[in-house]
Amino acid sequence: MTRLTSLAALVPLLLAGCASVPKVAPQLAPVRAEALGLSGRTAAIDPRWWTAFGDPQLDSLIDQALAGNPNLEEALARVRIAEAQVEGQGAALRPQINGSGQISRAHIADRLLPPPIGGSTANLGLAYANFGWDLDLFGRQHAAIRQAAASAEAARLDADATRLTLSVSIARTYVGLARAERQIEVAQAFVKTRQDALRFIQSRRRNQLASDFNLRQAETLVAEAEQAQTRAVEQRDLLVHALAALTGRGADAYAQIRRPTLSLDTVPGVPADLPADLLGRRPDLLAGRARIAAAEQGRAEAKAAFLPDVSLSALAGLTAVGLSHFFTAGAGTWSGGAAVSLPIFQGGRLRANYRGATADLDRAIASYDDAVLGAVREAADALTAVGAGDADLAQQARVVHGLRETVRLDQVRTRTGLGSQLDAIDSGFRLLEAEQTLVDLQAETLTRRIQLIAALGGGFDPQGPRAAARATDPRS
Incomplete structure (x- = not known):
């Protein structure tokens, strides 16, 4: 119920933040x-x-x-x-789905990660699918x-x-x-x-x-x-x-x-x-x-x-340091959420x-x-x-x-x-x-x-x- 109340309160705020339409007929x-x-x-x-x-x-x-x-x-x-x-x-x-993959060799700074990964040179693997959907509410x-x-x-x-x-x-x-x-x-x-x-x-x-x-x-x-x-x-x-x-x-x-x-x-x-x-x-x-x-x-x-322009997005994929870990359970990653674009000031x-x-x-x-x-x-x-x-x-x-x-x-x-x-x-x-x-x-x-x-x-x-x-x- 709290979520619905928050969403209902968000709608007028979104509309209030939009630029006003000129009266041109x-x-x-x-x-x-x-x-x-x-x-x-x-x-x-x-x-x-x-x-x-x-x-x-x-x-x-x-x-x-x-x-x-x-x-x-x-x-x-x-x-x-x-x-x-x-x-x-x-x-x-319609919903949009895009995929991407990358393999690279990189030196990992020891200040970024602790040894033994930090300070080493390893293969990096990245593969993900990106989902996007413009809801076109208006x-x-x-x-x-x-x-x-x-x-x-x-x-x-x-x-x-x-x-x-x-x-x-x-x-x-x-x-x-x-x-x-x-x-x-x-x-x-x-x-x-x-x-x-x-x-x-x-x-x-x-x-x-x-x-x-x-x-x-x-x-x-x-x-x-x-x-x-x-x-x-x-x-x-x-x-x-x-x-x-x-x-x-x-x-x-x-x-x-x-x-x-x-x-x-x-x-x-x-x-x-x-x-x-x-x-x-x-x-x-x-x-x-x-x-x-x-x-x-x-x-x-x-x-x-x-x-406003409201869209949904999600990302799911695999990422790992060292290709031997690429297909392990710990390599999985995901994220998702909603994005709102407000035309507040466009000059x-x-x-x-x-x-x-x-x-x-x-x-x-x-x-x-x-x-x-x-x-x-x-x-x-x-x-x-x-x-x-x-x-x-x-x-x-x-x-x-x-x-x-x-x-x-x-x-x-x-x-x-x-x-x-x-x-x-x-x-x-x-x-x-x-x-x-x-x-x-x-x-x-x-x-x-x-x-x-x-x-x-x-x-x-x-x-x-x-x-x-x-x-x-x-x-x-």
Whole structure:
């Protein structure tokens, strides 16, 4: 009973001897979804959203990239580093046992021990095991572990954000490749049509029905069409190189990337408004939340540093003068006890650390709030771009339809002698230009949808990284 009374009296003395915690509170708070005008709907996007394009080669390229892109490998390496830090912090809560042994030859002073040991030279043997256990009564080590676990979760979410960015980059590049292939076809049709026009002008020039100016103009138009074809081929090759690099491969993959089979006319479905779960489905925003949690635990750790640190320690081993006595009963030795560390006066270091940890929490919150506002604007801009692009594409489709009808009628008039071949050629030029624009708008429509999918977090499952975090958390 006396021991319990003494321990109860010791606790307030320990707390009284600690440095006082400064009254410093965070100045910011994370923005709430309710204040952002999000709808009550959710974003239903398939985890493998790119399969909606119906192109097996695109599926294969994204799978390859997610398995071997250097940027993704770097992000995954950061995850492994963070997980190792969690494990290292968790070790501080467990008992520690260390062993040591030593054999030496020494001369023993006769003033230290009486003869015959004193004044002699003998072998000294020492072997012991040391036990230590930080009890962490006030949670400083637990806060450090929770901070490391939150940082590890942020790293995992960063890796998921990298996966999303990578899949989006490949899909956009692949759509660009499909556009380049279609533009090559249009450019080839341009070249053929303008070559036909040049031959017609040359015939008229021989019959004195056209001037040298008309001839030079027709030759220039042929050169422009051939230049457009050359540029389209160059763009196609550059996009092939980009796709190979995104999948983590080099020149050996160029010949293996074939013409896309996806249709520029087919567009994947996307939400019609900003979903309510926008903040909970973007991995970059969830990573920001995890960093806020890490900063909160860092602040808790800095606060716990003002409180005592209590640990247990014990030592057991053998020591003897002369190795022949080393394994005898008299060579055994042991000790044990408790140690208390009191932060009585630290020259302001603990207060500075606590203020810094509080400021770090404000910094994490400010960074998260900025990312949230940027994400909402990005998603809203993407929605607007999708709507405007769809309207623009519909108008261009009507233009192309009208020009195709014009070309058909001009061809009928030419065959019946009611129109000239120059009129038919001119309307053909305008149709090809309109079809070029149509291809660009079709590709842009797909690209804008891909951008919206990215802004909404793609098919990311927010529960996956959190489940993984709980599985590796030493507290679970």
